[in-house]
Amino acid sequence: MTLDGKTAILTGASRGIGPYIAKSLSAQGVNIIGIARSASGLDNTKSAVEANGGTFHSHPFDLTDINGLESLVNQLWTQYGPIKILVNNAGIEYSQHFDKMTREKTSDILSTNVQCPIELTRSILPKMIAEKEGHIITIASLAGKKGLAYNSIYSASKAAMIMWSDGLRQEYADSPIDISVICPGFISEVGMFNDDNIPPPPMLGASKPQKVADAVMKALKKGSCEIIVNKGPIKPLLAIGQLSWKIADTITRWFGVPALNRKRISV
Numbered sequence: 001m002t003l004d005g006k007t008a009i010l011t012g013a014s015r016g017i018g019p020y021i022a023k024s025l026s027a028q029g030v031n032i033i034g035i036a037r038s039a040s041g042l043d044n045t046k047s048a049v050e051a052n053g054g055t056f057h058s059h060p061f062d063l064t065d066i067n068g069l070e071s072l073v074n075q076l077w078t079q080y081g082p083i084k085i086l087v088n089n090a091g092i093e094y095s096q097h098f099d100k101m102t103r104e105k106t107s108d109i110l111s112t113n114v115q116c117p118i119e120l121t122r123s124i125l126p127k128m129i130a131e132k133e134g135h136i137i138t139i140a141s142l143a144g145k146k147g148l149a150y151n152s153i154y155s156a157s158k159a160a161m162i163m164w165s166d167g168l169r170q171e172y173a174d175s176p177i178d179i180s181v182i183c184p185g186f187i188s189e190v191g192m193f194n195d196d197n198i199p200p201p202p203m204l205g206a207s208k209p210q211k212v213a214d215a216v217m218k219a220l221k222k223g224s225c226e227i228i229v230n231k232g233p234i235k236p237l238l239a240i241g242q243l244s245w246k247i248a249d250t251i252t253r254w255f256g257v258p259a260l261n262r263k264r265i266s267v
């Protein structure tokens with residue numbers, strides 16, 4: 001796909017990893033429609049993108065308004081013309097013992113991380129198919145590849161996104177639509193993990209947010225794919241997990257992941 005002059009919707013564009021993705025997309029000439037709740041956060045991203053000669057349209061919107069997503073997509077399509085790229089980046093997490101989770105918190109995570117990307121995609125996909133061009137990129141997480149203690153709903157939401165993308169990729173393999181999923185591990189400098197100010201487990205480390213933006217750009221060049229963004233090699237652990245959950249649990253505990261997530265509860 002030639003990127004110059006294309007239009008992309010980027011959710012979660014107000015802070016964290018989103019602004020990095022926005023800057024990388026705009027560096028390739030992509031016009032961005034940025035969505036998040038915070039108008040001031042979106043304006044900061046808009047200023048950064050425009051300072052580099054890019055185009056960024058701010059659209060403050062609460063993505064948990066699932067019933068409003070279809071008309072949002074229709075409105076944006078009418079206003080900006082064909083949208084060729086959707087980056088489902090917005091997400092939330094909440095560290096807590098599962099038995100202390102409220103129904104409200106659980107439903108907030110599932111609607112932001114699962115229902116919203118699914119409904120946004122369902123609204124835009126027929127239009128992309130009619131245009132014979134489109135790429136849906138979802139930012140999932142390594143938490144969807146190996147469950148996280150004290151963050152199990154978040155893990156479940158990201159596993160859902162990985163398998164949903166997996167199914168879609170196969171379903172649309174013979175169409176002009178590309179489906180990609182990015183699975184970052186811990187991210188430093190900005191974002192939900194960094195905000196808690198707890199260092200990552202030394203053996204796992206953390207990747208810079210630009211690596212996630214680079215993965216999005218790689219997906220756009222490559223076409224449908226799944227990309228893991230992690231400081232060190234993690235695929236062997238994931239492969240072991242397919243053979244033995246017991247060994248994978250032991251290694252995960254040895255890396256200090258459950259202990260780290262337990263600390264995040266009290267942050």
Ligand SMILES: NC(=O)c1ccc[n+]([C@@H]2O[C@H](COP(=O)([O-])OP(=O)(O)OC[C@H]3O[C@@H](n4cnc5c(N)ncnc54)[C@H](OP(=O)(O)O)[C@@H]3O)[C@@H](O)[C@H]2O)c1
Binds near residue numbers: 014185
């Ligand atoms: N940071 C990490 O270590 C890490 C690792 C793996 C995967 N990820 C994934 O990467 C993505 C970005 O994470 P991040 O670290 O950049 O998170 P973040 O700093 O917490 O930012 C989250 C973004 O999502 C937006 N958002 C959240 N709820 C929303 C809602 N109801 N409506 C509209 N926008 C909403 C936020 O904007 P407003 O608050 O302004 O609405 C913000 O722009 C997420 O999907 C996350 O799960 C992050």
